[in-house]
Amino acid sequence: xxxxxxxxxxxxxxxxVAPIDAVDVPHTARGYGLVGGAWRGLxxxxxxxxxxxxxxxxxxxxxxxxxxxxxxxPWAINRTEQGLTARMEPPSSRHLLGTTDLGRDLxxxxxxxxxxxxxxxxxxxxxxxxxxxxxxxxxGYYGGWVDEIIMRVVDVAYVIxxxxxxxxxxxxxxxxxxxIILAIILLxxxxxTRVIRSQVLSxxxxxFVKAARVSGASDLRILYTQIAPNILPLSxxxxxxxxxxxxITEASVSFLGLGDPLVISWGSMLNGAFLSGAARxxxxxxxxxxxxxxxxxxxxxxxxxxxxxxxxxxxxxx
Amino acid sequence: xxxxYLLRRLLTLILNFWVVATLIFFMFRFLPGDPTAMFxxxxxxxxxxxxxxxxxxxxxxxxxxxxxxxxxLLRGDFGWSFYYSRPVGEIIGDFLPNTVVLAAASLIxxxxxxxxxxxxxxxxxxxxxxxxxxxxxxxxRSAPVFWTGMVAIMFFSYRWNLFPHRGMRTxxxxxxxxxxxxxxxxxxxxxxxxxxxxxxxxxxxxxxxTRTSMLEVFGxxxxxxxxxxxxxxxxxxxxxxLRNALLPIVTATAVAIGLAVGGNIVIxxxxxxxxxxxxxxxxxxxxxxxxAQGMFMVIAAAVMVANTLADMVYVYLDPRVTF
Numbered sequence: 283x284x285x286x287x288x289x290x291x292x293x294x295x296x297x298x299v300a301p302i303d304a305v306d307v308p309h310t311a312r313g314y315g316l317v318g319g320a321w322r323g324l325x326x327x328x329x330x331x332x333x334x335x336x337x338x339x340x341x342x343x344x345x346x347x348x349x350x351x352x353x354x355x356p357w358a359i360n361r362t363e364q365g366l367t368a369r370m371e372p373p374s375s376r377h378l379l380g381t382t383d384l385g386r387d388l389x390x391x392x393x394x395x396x397x398x399x400x401x402x403x404x405x406x407x408x409x410x411x412x413x414x415x416x417x418x419x420x421x422g423y424y425g426g427w428v429d430e431i432i433m434r435v436v437d438v439a440y441v442i443x444x445x446x447x448x449x450x451x452x453x454x455x456x457x458x459x460x461x462i463i464l465a466i467i468l469l470x471x472x473x474x475t476r477v478i479r480s481q482v483l484s485x486x487x488x489x490f491v492k493a494a495r496v497s498g499a500s501d502l503r504i505l506y507t508q509i510a511p512n513i514l515p516l517s518x519x520x521x522x523x524x525x526x527x528x529x530i531t532e533a534s535v536s537f538l539g540l541g542d543p544l545v546i547s548w549g550s551m552l553n554g555a556f557l558s559g560a561a562r563x564x565x566x567x568x569x570x571x572x573x574x575x576x577x578x579x580x581x582x583x584x585x586x587x588x589x590x591x592x593x594x595x596x597x598x599x600x
Numbered sequence: 601x602x603x604x605y606l607l608r609r610l611l612t613l614i615l616n617f618w619v620v621a622t623l624i625f626f627m628f629r630f631l632p633g634d635p636t637a638m639f640x641x642x643x644x645x646x647x648x649x650x651x652x653x654x655x656x657x658x659x660x661x662x663x664x665x666x667x668x669x670x671x672x673l674l675r676g677d678f679g680w681s682f683y684y685s686r687p688v689g690e691i692i693g694d695f696l697p698n699t700v701v702l703a704a705a706s707l708i709x710x711x712x713x714x715x716x717x718x719x720x721x722x723x724x725x726x727x728x729x730x731x732x733x734x735x736x737x738x739x740x741r742s743a744p745v746f747w748t749g750m751v752a753i754m755f756f757s758y759r760w761n762l763f764p765h766r767g768m769r770t771x772x773x774x775x776x777x778x779x780x781x782x783x784x785x786x787x788x789x790x791x792x793x794x795x796x797x798x799x800x801x802x803x804x805x806x807x808x809x810t811r812t813s814m815l816e817v818f819g820x821x822x823x824x825x826x827x828x829x830x831x832x833x834x835x836x837x838x839x840x841x842l843r844n845a846l847l848p849i850v851t852a853t854a855v856a857i858g859l860a861v862g863g864n865i866v867i868x869x870x871x872x873x874x875x876x877x878x879x880x881x882x883x884x885x886x887x888x889x890x891x892a893q894g895m896f897m898v899i900a901a902a903v904m905v906a907n908t909l910a911d912m913v914y915v916y917l918d919p920r921v922t923f
Contacts, residue, residue: 438619441907443899445865446880450892453884454627533744534866538881552747561750562758572747579742
């Protein structure tokens with residue numbers, strides 16, 4: 283088969299905007315260099331994409347400054363002036379987003395929950411990208427049995443149903459933030475691997491790679507100094523997409539009650555609201571964590587769109 | 601030549617199924633915890649215990665257990681659920697139709713509305729609506745589906761009392777036959793809200809995909825030709841451009857079918873919908889590992905079959921693919 287079907291499986295998770303197997307020009311060859319290219323890229327962002335960057339930046343600041351921003355201890359059981367437990371209080375000046383059924387301050391939970399989300403989102407996405415990029419590089423460059431083995435493993439990773447796998451893995455190990463990150467990494471590296479491999483396949487036939495080989499560069503040197511810089515934008519794209527997926531996954535798993543019992547995350551807040559029956563009327567408990575997740579994920583998608591235009595400048599012209 | 605491709609694809613399917621089954625086997629046995637303790641329940645009588653140990657070969661060495669496990673799997677014997685005290689296969693048979701009904705209903709709505717919406721977004725791409733309109737599917741794709749479900753329950757079920765918030769039918773209702781079970785007002789009333797919420801989530805992908813796929817086609821000559829013939833813009837969009845942009849959407853649909861069977865887990869959980877997604881969560885909570893293992897295999901099989909189907913449809917529809 284000469285012309286492989288354009289792998290419909292990739293559609294299922296990443297590729298939001300367009301198939302990305304068409305990076306034509308090597309980046310360094312566009313004449314801007316990496317840093318210059320990135321700078322030009324930032325300046326040509328649309329309003330929506332700038333918004334995406336801004337939201338991510340704000341979340342990052344909130345996560346770092348969380349202790350200063352919290353108004354209460356998020357675990358503390360607060361009391362009213364009469365000394366009763368402040369159960370299910372709607373938002374007020376004392377509790378900006380109201381309280382839980384145990385009298386815990388929801389605003390402080392929302393703030394500290396940013397940390398878990400940022401940690402899972404960025405750490406998982408970082409590992410997924412590192413592993414996926416390297417696997418794709420090796421698989422595409424060396425071909426032969428290396429390629430065969432890596433691609434067979436990728437095929438298997440594609441058919442494993444994601445949420446059921448995480449549920450079982452975590453119930454067999456133990457609920458913790460690290461196990462959630464581990465589960466995400468175990469399955470998500472498949473997408474960047476597959477896309478970057480096909481990119482490397484086309485890059486390795488380019489003249490600049492041949493020139494490097496003729497001048498006596500070793501395989502590893504060619505791989506990491508000639509080819510890798512050109513697939514960096516693509517890795518970046520998968521990093522942003524993975525952040526969004528990791529955030530949703532962490533929220534879902536925590537919502538199902540398999541989250542880290544010692545960590546407050548937006549998913550675990552919603553789990554509490556669901557189990558306590560507060561979901562019937564306590565909008566102040568249900569709505570804010572959801573909005574926080576939506577904004578975070580939309581922001582990663584918008585940044586991903588920007589990364590995609592950077593990886594494939596033809597998209598911008600439309 | 602097409603047949604040779606089909607054959608190769610089927611072999612890959614079988615191979616993948618075998619690998620996933622093996623993976624699951626070792627996952628349950630090598631991760632922390634005593635395997636016999638996982639498959640046995642302290643409340644079982646000594647006789648039942650011995651019978652189960654023998655039947656699944658849990659008293660034998662690992663490689664023999666593995667062979668037995670594979671033999672049982674091939675015969676469709678998934679083991680014995682100790683929570684329900686029934687064969688796992690039977691339980692899956694009970695829950696699978698419920699999952700399929702919910703998944704099918706939501707996917708049909710999602711793909712019809714999604715494709716039409718995608719056409720409109722591509723058509724009006726240069727207007728303000730076209731530019732900011734893409735945020736709508738993006739919103740529903742970014743929103744965790746359990747959260748939209750919770751918000752919907754809060755408003756539609758508790759505040760306005762329009763739809764039931766849990767389950768598949770009013771307690772006490774007994775259906776006469778299979779068809780009667782799924783075609784009656786009470787069931788449809790229960791089905792409406794989870795279907796709508798799941799559909800909103802699934803809608804995002806076909807909508808964005810249709811939009812980009814249409815944009816790819818816009819530059820082609822036959823579009824100009826259709827316009828030059830004086831056809832209305834709506835006709836050009838829906839008949840000429842859409843038809844040529846449909847290929848990735850068709851394959852995405854096939855993939856989505858597989859994902860929906862496993863992906864409806866949180867939807868089923870929020871709406872207490874008695875499907876296999878919710879059941880796999882409950883099974884892990886109850887430490888009913890044979891059941892969890894069986895359900896995982898069924899969901900994985902659905903994903904694999906759907907992916908294979910997607911590939912087959914793709915090569916069948918796209919004449920550019922050569923062998």
